[in-house]
Amino acid sequence: MKIAKVYVTLRESVVDPEGTAAKEALHKMGYNEVQNARFGRLIELELDGSTEDVEARVEAMCKDLLINRVIEDYRFDIEEA
Secondary structure (H helix, E strand, C coil): CEEEEEEEEECCCCCCHHHHHHHHHHHHCCCCCCCCCCCEEEEEEEECCCHHHHHHHHHHHHHHHHCCCCCEEEEEEEEEC
């Protein structure tokens, strides 16, 4: 069994209101070294198959359902379970 960890983030050109709010809150708390904050999400998938098959299937899943290709970027890692 393999575990795919898909990391999804907003593209750099897209405004991230959660990140902006977090950065401002951190500054108010005295963490002035924070220059920027961006939020994203992690999707974990458990899959059967060879590494090559799993990579191809995860790539297809991302493009078909898991991300919005207009505003989001993604990357993924495959690990042995």
